[in-house]
Structures are given as C-alpha cells and as structure tokens.
Amino acid sequence: MVKRIVVAGYYGFDNAGDELILMSLLNNLKDMGKDLEITVLSANPEKSKSRYKVNSVNRWNPVALVKAVKMSDLLVFGGGGILQDITSSLSIMYYYGLIFLAGIFGRKVVMLGQGVGPIRRKFNKGMAKYILAKVNAVTVRDAESARVLKECGPDGLKTVVTADLVYGLAPKIRNNGSGKKHSSFTVGVVLKESGAAGLEKYIGGVCSKLQSEYGAGIIIIPFHLQSDRQVSGRIAGSIAAGEVVLWEEPSDIMAVYERIDVVIGMRLHSLILACLFGKPFIAIQPGGGTSHYDPKIYNFMKSIGLKPEDNTLNSIDMDYAGAAKRIHALFKDSDGFNGSIASSVEKHINSAASNMFYIKDLIGAK
Numbered sequence: 229m230v231k232r233i234v235v236a237g238y239y240g241f242d243n244a245g246d247e248l249i250l251m252s253l254l255n256n257l258k259d260m261g262k263d264l265e266i267t268v269l270s271a272n273p274e275k276s277k278s279r280y281k282v283n284s285v286n287r288w289n290p291v292a293l294v295k296a297v298k299m300s301d302l303l304v305f306g307g308g309g310i311l312q313d314i315t316s317s318l319s320i321m322y323y324y325g326l327i328f329l330a331g332i333f334g335r336k337v338v339m340l341g342q343g344v345g346p347i348r349r350k351f352n353k354g355m356a357k358y359i360l361a362k363v364n365a366v367t368v369r370d371a372e373s374a375r376v377l378k379e380c381g382p383d384g385l386k387t388v389v390t391a392d393l394v395y396g397l398a399p400k401i402r403n404n405g406s407g408k409k410h411s412s413f414t415v416g417v418v419l420k421e422s423g424a425a426g427l428e429k430y431i432g433g434v435c436s437k438l439q440s441e442y443g444a445g446i447i448i449i450p451f452h453l454q455s456d457r458q459v460s461g462r463i464a465g466s467i468a469a470g471e472v473v474l475w476e477e478p479s480d481i482m483a484v485y486e487r488i489d490v491v492i493g494m495r496l497h498s499l500i501l502a503c504l505f506g507k508p509f510i511a512i513q514p515g516g517g518t519s520h521y522d523p524k525i526y527n528f529m530k531s532i533g534l535k536p537e538d539n540t541l542n543s544i545d546m547d548y549a550g551a552a553k554r555i556h557a558l559f560k561d562s563d564g565f566n567g568s569i570a571s572s573v574e575k576h577i578n579s580a581a582s583n584m585f586y587i588k589d590l591i592g593a594k
Contacts, residue, residue: 240270245497395580424514
C-alpha cells in the first residue's frame with residue numbers, strides 16, 4: 229500500500245544548506261522502498277520537481293497545500309532552523325500553521341534534525357506549547373535545541389538529540405571518493421551579509437595574504453544565492469583572482485568541495501560539509517565577544533569537540549597575516565585536524581541515520 233509523505237522546510241529558496249538537507253532526506257526516503265509517494269512543499273515547485281524527481285507543490289498556494297496535507301499519511305519537517313523567531317515571527321507561524329493543519333486532518337507529524345531557537349517572543353513561546361503537542365516525535369541536531377524545546381514545548385513531547393540531516397550525505401560523499409589529497413592549496417570561502425563593520429575588509433585582506441604568502445587559490449561559494457551573491461562578488465573583486473561559484477544544483481557544491489583544501493565559513497552547513505569531505509575548516513566571527521557567535525555555529529563546534537574561540541577567525545583584530553598563517557597551518561596538518569574530530573563526526577553520521585527510524589515507525593515501514 230502506497231504511503232503519502234509531505235516534506236516541509238525552507239526549500240526552493242536557493243539556500244544550499246536547506247537543499248542539501250532535502251537531498252539527504254529524499255535519498256533516505258527513496259532507499260526505504262518504492263511504496264512511498266513524496267511531495268515537497270517548495271517556493272519553486274518546478275525546480276524541486278525537476279531536481280529531486282518527486283512531486284512538489286507551491287508552499288504559498290493554500291489550495292494545493294491543504295490538499296497535499298489532507299491526502300498525506302505523514303507530514304515531515306526536514307531539518308533546518310525553522311522553529312525560531314530571530315528573523316521574524318512570520319516564518320515560525322507558517323510552520324505552526326502546517327502542524328495545526330495536519331492536526332485538523334488527523335495526520336501524523338514528525339520533525340527531524342531540527343535546530344530550535346531562539347524563540348524570544350512570548351506569544352510564539354505560548355504557541356509552541358499548544359502547537360507542538362500535535363507532533364508525534366521531534367529529533368534535534370544539538371543539545372541546545374533540546375533545551376529550548378524543554379523550556380518552550382509541551383510536557384511529554386518526545387524529543388531526541390540526533391544530528392543534522394546533512395550528515396546523512398556521508399555514504400554518498402565517501403562512495404564518490406572524498407578526501408582526496410593534492411599538492412595545491414585552495415581555500416573555499418563561504419560568506420553571508422552580516423552588517424559587521426570591517427568584516428569584508430578583513431576577509432579580503434586574509435584572502436590576499438593567502439594568495440601572496442602561500443600561493444593559495446580562492447573559491448568563494450555563496451550558499452544562499454540571493455543573499456550571499458553580492459558580498460561574495462565584492463570579496464572576489466577586492467583580491468587578485470577570486471572565483472565565485474554560482475551553483476545550480478546541490479551536487480555542484482559537492483563538486484566544489486572536491487577541489488578545495490580548507491574551508492572558511494560563516495554558514496553552518498558549509499562547515500558540516502567540510503567535516504564530511506575531510507576538509508579542515510575555520511569559522512568566521514564577525515565581531516568581538518561570544519555574544520557575536522552565530523548560535524548554530526557555536527553549538528556545532530561544541531558538538532564535535534572543538535572550542536569555538538580556538539577555531540574561529542575574529543574580524544575585530546584585523547590580523548591578516550596571522551589569520552592566513554592559521555589557515556595554511558590547517559592545510560599542512562589536515563590529518564591532525566580531521567583526526568581530532570573523527571569520532572564525533574562519525575557519531576553524528578550514525579545519529580543522522582537514526583532519524584529515519586521515526587519515519588519508519590510512524591508509517592509502519594519495514
């Protein structure tokens with residue numbers, strides 16, 4: 229008997245992190261068997277349909293959305309930081325609405341690999357207790373997300389700490405021969421608009437030092453094509469030779485990771501992908517003090533046994549030469565860096581695989 233699954237998340241917005249999450253989730257769903265009919269809610273349903281070979285409907289079309297949820301057996305929220313109101317309340321209310329809709333039709337709901345919080349507004353916290361009571365199971369990608377859910381969620385909510393769904397791409401990456409070593413030194417740079425004073429000057433200066441002192445190649449990857457493209461272009465224009473990769477498919481980014489040796493990243497999934505490809509990495513802190521850390525990056529670092537303060541470039545010091553030296557040292561001792569996090573990464577890979585057990589349980593798959 230065919231089981232219908234609707235997958236919801238921040239899909240179709242040309243955000244590489246969320247598209248990699250979706251790719252991983254769909255790969256695992258398809259491995260479960262041919263008796264699943266999958267529909268993705270997307271901001272660009274035609275692209276999602278073509279890219280992943282699944283059904284897709286416009287996430288903003290209320291008629292199509294209601295029909296998809298009503299006809300489903302299970303609503304799956306596939307990872308990402310959707311339960312937060314730091315950007316606005318509109319996003320979290322959209323996902324609350326989907327859960328409420330599933331409840332109206334008596335459909336099961338599972339949330340996988342979630343990064344939860346911050347949820348700051350009192351109304352949104354109150355809604356969490358009411359809405360999340362309709363969810364059958366939640367897995368989160370870090371301990372901090374579990375803490376937020378314990379604080380904001382309903383009593384008795386089944387919450388398990390697993391890992392981000394992107395770790396589920398490990399078998400695919402390893403089967404393609406990741407981690408190949410070569411003599412060249414190429415740095416992948418993943419930036420986002422931050423508004424922090426001096427950040428672009430700092431990154432441009434570090435990249436220029438890497439080129440002049442160590443002969444490094446620089447590849448800049450705008451993970452979110454819409455919001456990261458301009459800052460990526462400005463950095464590329466400020467250095468001697470910088471390549472900007474405007475990806476079209478998530479697999480394009482994976483191909484770029486085969487070419488680079490070290491990653492400098494401001495986006496969480498640029499660093500998780502580096503772990504899976506065996507590329508040492510360093511994060512970017514756009515200002516001074518721990519309050520400036522992106523909570524996702526901070527929690528990620530701790531989860532793999534790294535001290536955030538020791539594995540971050542701090543733009544406030546403007547030490548181009550020192551930063552370039554640290555990055556080159558990562559390249560020279562990549563085996564040591566990868567060895568220091570290997571057991572933690574492997575644990576996350578195994579935990580990510582366990583996310584699928586909850587889907588199997590809820591749809592009765594073998």
